[in-house]
Amino acid sequence: MKILDLYILKKFLSTFMFVVLILISIIVVIDFTEKNDDFIKRKAPTEAVIYDYYLNFIPYIANLLSPITVFIATVFVTAQLASHTEVIAALSSGMSFRRFMLPYVIGSALVGAVIFLFSGWVIPNSNKVRIDFERQYLKEPYYNDSRNIHKKIAPETYAYMESYDVTNDVGYRFTLEKVVDRKLLAKLESQRVEWKPKEEKWLLRNYKLRTFDGRKETLTFGDTLDTLINLNPKAFGNNYLLYETFTLTELEAFITELQNSGADNVAIYQIEKYLRFTSPFAMVILTLIGVIVSARKSRGGVGFQIAFGFVLAFVYILFFIMSRAIAQAGSIDPMLAVWLPNIVFALVGLVMYHTVPR
Known part of the structure; x- marks a missing residue:
């Protein structure tokens, strides 16, 4: 130079x-x-x-x-x-x-x-x-007042909650459905679903699982069920300027997650x-x-x-x-x-x- x-x-x-x-x-x-x-x-x-x-x-x-x-x-x-x-x-x-x-x-x-x-x-x-x-x-303090929440969490899996408490990370009247070729193969219902941060799992209480094989239907009941669901509790939280808090790597992963969920x-x-x-x-x-x-x-x-x-x-x-x-x-x-x-x-x-x- x-x-x-x-x-x-x-x-x-x-x-x-x-x-x-x-x-x-x-x-x-x-x-x-x-x-x-x-x-x-x-x-x-x-x-x-x-x-x-x-x-x-x-x-x-x-x-x-x-x-x-x-x-x-x-x-x-x-x-x-x-x-x-x-x-x-x-x-x-x-x-x-x-x-x-x-x-x-x-x-x-x-x-x-x-x-x-x-x-x-x-x-x-x-x-x-x-x-x-x-x-x-x-x-102002954030409150999630959303009702009848629908989310696509996988290509053939859909989640529903009537409401969600962001303070305690608890959802109410939870439903998880697996649909293939417009046919319902399984439906998991729970009166209450809780997020466990240490285990990074969801805990279902008073659940009912219905599975379908042709005309045959199988019912399973239980008090509690630990399960891995592709559903992040942050999706229900305060998203104020959330995009500014992601690094490029995190942002790319989050975009992929949103696209997969049909957001x-x-x-x-x-x-x-x-x-x-x-x-x-x-x-x-x-x-x-x-x-x-x-x-x-x-x-x-x-x-x-x-x-x-x-x-x-x-x-x-x-x-x-x-x-x-x-x-x-x-x-x-x-x-x-x-x-x-x-x-x-x-x-x-x-x-x-x-x-x-x-």
Whole structure:
């Protein structure tokens, strides 16, 4: 790498860190102002507010804003270089504009790789602590008021509960049916089913098992029965921001579990998975656009170019929010919805690269 490459890369990374610190400081102050009354009302311990909430809230926000902060840092650095005619000097020396963008690509790729590792495995674990705090001190107590719960727990097996008590992990009027080729082969009924966390099994009380072999029916009765059922008690619990607490490995396993059970909320978790893969690419795309829009010396000065950069960032965020909402509503494939903003902005960047004067 040339001296200029190292100079730009160092300036890019240091500016990125500066922008992250500034934005996080502002957001933390605003967040504390909004939630301080809730902290006092719910008697949240100061140590918990600092260490359980904000210490885990900061990396979450930093990761969430990373594509935008990379973009802002790019515009700021490039606009400054352009205002000091350093861009013109570099291009006049025989360096192509494509070559000039190389340190930006390297910098955004480095940040993207770090963000991918953190969003995939580190931040989900810190989110567990943060979200537990929010459930305890910021949200209303959770009650599962669902009735007549139906779940497909295997390709040919269906479970039913009239109601479920999440506090004690107890279900009432439980039924398990095995259906093959539209024929009922077995039906297990129980007045009460309890989850045993140590054994990771379900305990059925006052059960009745009916099995069918052609026209022959066999009945079995009993007081208790320990059984392994592909039914996780978490499925009945508080799912508030649950997708943010899964590592990529856990998220993939949970999506498979939901698909096998025939759940209708799979899209939320698929969107989260695809987001973690697309974020690094978004950083590179937005970085290149940032270089293109700010490499030319503007009459409006650096401030105008930075303001224009904020407008583009806002458009990207708005586009992303819209596509995500459409995907969650089931109107578009989750993978397409998550990649669509990147695809559109990549095309915009390509057009700008060939048309915008530099």
